[in-house]
Amino acid sequence: xxxxxxxxxxxxxxxxxxxxxxxxxxxxxxxxxxxxxxxxxxxxxxxxxxxxxxxxxxxxxxxxxxxxxxxxxxxxxxxxxxxxxxxxxxxxxxxxxxxxxxxxxxxxxxxxxxxxxxxxxxxxxxxxxxxxxxxxxxxxxxxxxxxxxxxxxxxxxxxxxxxxxxxxxxxxxxxxxxxxxxxxxxxxxxxxxxxxxxxxxxxxxxxxxxxxxxxxxxxxxxxxxxxxxxxxxxxxxxxxxxxxxxxxxxxxxxxxxxxxxxxxxxxxxxxxxxxxxxxxxxxxxxxxxxxxxxxxxxxxxxxxxxxxxxxxxxxxxxxxxx
Ligand code: HEC
Numbered sequence: 001x002x003x004x005x006x007x008x009x010x011x012x013x014x015x016x017x018x019x020x021x022x023x024x025x026x027x028x029x030x031x032x033x034x035x036x037x038x039x040x041x042x043x044x045x046x047x048x049x050x051x052x053x054x055x056x057x058x059x060x061x062x063x064x065x066x067x068x069x070x071x072x073x074x075x076x077x078x079x080x081x082x083x084x085x086x087x088x089x090x091x092x093x094x095x096x097x098x099x100x101x102x103x104x105x106x107x108x109x110x111x112x113x114x115x116x117x118x119x120x121x122x123x124x125x126x127x128x129x130x131x132x133x134x135x136x137x138x139x140x141x142x143x144x145x146x147x148x149x150x151x152x153x154x155x156x157x158x159x160x161x162x163x164x165x166x167x168x169x170x171x172x173x174x175x176x177x178x179x180x181x182x183x184x185x186x187x188x189x190x191x192x193x194x195x196x197x198x199x200x201x202x203x204x205x206x207x208x209x210x211x212x213x214x215x216x217x218x219x220x221x222x223x224x225x226x227x228x229x230x231x232x233x234x235x236x237x238x239x240x241x242x243x244x245x246x247x248x249x250x251x252x253x254x255x256x257x258x259x260x261x262x263x264x265x266x267x268x269x270x271x272x273x274x275x276x277x278x279x280x281x282x283x284x285x286x287x288x289x290x291x292x293x294x295x296x297x298x299x300x301x302x303x304x305x306x307x308x309x310x311x312x313x314x315x316x317x318x319x320x321x322x
Contacts, residue, residue: 040066043321050281051315052078070315074308083311084109086280091180099140100156103128104180107151110142117305118273122150122181122260129154149257152177159235166198168227168238171211171218177225177256181263183272184216215249224253273301277310281320293317 044056044066051073060066073079088095088105096102104121106128111120120126127145132138136156151157152173163172178184189210195201202211202219211219224247226240244254251262263269274297278286286294293314300313314320 039321040064043067044069046321047073047315051082052076053082054078067316067321070312073315074312080109080112083112083280083307087276090276090279091176096156096160098130098137098156100128100130100136100154101160103140103151103154103157106140106142112308115306115308118301118307118310119264119305120150122152122177122264123257124148124150126150127154128156130156149260152256152260158237162228162235162237165222168229169199169219169222170225170228171222173225174218174222177260178216178221178263181260181272182266182268183275186210186216215247217247220245220247221259224259225256267298270298270301273307273310274298274314277301277307277314280311281314290319293319 040063041056041061044060044063047066047069048054048056048060051070056066060069063069084105087108088102091104092102099106107121107124107126110116110126111118111124116124125144125146126148127143128140128151129143130136130138131141140156145153147153158173161170161173161176163170165171175184175186175188189206196204199219201207211217223242224240224245226238229236229238240255244252247253247259248262248266253259253262274294275285277297278284278290278294296317297310297313301307301310303309
């Protein structure tokens, strides 16, 4: 029979004492660990649902720092699909009647898949067209086009937003261009059945603000877009003839390209990119108390103009998981 080696006894004694001393604080440590684990799991789920619309994978749930997965999510095809649909819903009130009318969906997807700057959405050399020119309702594709201006010169988009102004002025397109780039939001107020909607009618006090006087004066902006001509089933577009116009608070602009360049180089464009990032990730625009995080988003977006950078700045911010 072996006796317990004497040398071990004191150690066993110390261990027992140590355990006795440690056990109460151990219990709190475990509780803290559980809290921390819960927080991390909540963060993982929140991020995954926001980015790809699904709860977190087991790997992400096991991660100690789920927000570091943001960059991988930004390349995930599920994110690209979901964000492109989100953009389409933000830039159009309703889904298009044909795929090419949803040019914003197709170009957003192209821009994300090819890691292009967000400015390419509005200025890039592309045309979004039906894959079969004989069938307007066929699947749409993004084609390189040196004359392109994002989707703004794609015919299906131009026709969708050609408007019905009596002189063919493209007021609706002017509004959409400002909305999609800098996030201008107005509520048109022309539905009074007896309203005189002509250029003379738009001089009226209740119309002038939006149509003629503010920095976004819709009629002035529309003048540099040229006009629509012809019946709804055969719309033609004529280039502008009026020469340069002073718009957007004194910038001289003579055509659609100069207009979009002016809009995209305005800080309102950067702010709108971050507003889209907030809406995508939080389902709402930013709160004023989120100012510092929002500013970090704008700074990140300004650096490389990638919408992914804006989204990453918001999703990686500590506040996102609080
Ligand atoms: C709050 C801003 C605002 C006011 C005020 C306003 N409008 Fe507009 N108007 C808009 C917007 C925005 C559009 C573009 C609507 C769109 O994109 O569908 C528009 C479009 C139009 C169009 C072009 C419609 C088309 O299909 O081409 C006409 C004509 C028009 N408005 C007339 C008027 C008249 C007349 C008044 C005054 C009774 C008026 N608007 C007041 C914002 C305004």
